[in-house]
Amino acid sequence: MNKDCAIVEDLLPLYNEGLLQDETTEWVEAHLENCESCRELALLSKEPIEKEKITSTIDTENMIKKINLKLSIYQIIFVAISFIFAIKTSLLHESFGFILTYPILGLITFLFYRRFLIVTVIAFLPNFIWSIIDIATDAPITFDAIIGSIFLGVIHLSFALVGSVIGLLVLKIRERGPAS
Incomplete structure (x- = not known):
């Protein structure tokens, strides 16, 4: 994993929410086109996480x-x-x-x-x-x-x-x- 991949990993949550500036969004998209592992990570990060039901031990x-x-x-x-x-x-x-x-x-x-x-x-x-x-x-x-x-x-x-x-x-x- 190179330095660019680490930066993209950090920016993925903001990218998925659409909170990055246009220039940064273009850079992340260009990196995702070239890097297979980051592309897979981006697809995984778009899927909603299943919420586990929290059971309380207190009655x-x-x-x-x-x-x-x-x-x-x-x-x-x-x-x-x-x-x-x-x-x-x-x-x-x-x-x-x-x-x-x-x-x-x-x-x-x-x-x-x-x-x-x-x-x-x-x-x-x-x-x-x-x-x-x-x-x-x-x-x-x-x-x-x-x-x-x-x-x-x-x-x-x-x-x-x-x-x-x-x-x-x-x-x-x-x-x-x-x-x-």
């Missing part, structure tokens, strides 16, 4: 199932902690700490799930159910008791929704990026 379906399982476990733990946190800081324990903790609970829950419905469920239901249970241990459940339990749940929910709105604003500010 993606199994991997996605494991990821979803871990996320589900984290969500269950988060909801359980939120429920306990909601009950411990509620008005039922004669604690006004909920004024600070429920906005934080709403903020964290909204940033985690990005849904107002889940914030509503986590903030309202534990207090409503806990209040009904607390009333049922002392006296029969009446319509007034149910209204009172709903009112207690709404009070806690309103503070959690304040935190959710703060979370929504944080997300909107992060989406918009730095001020220009």
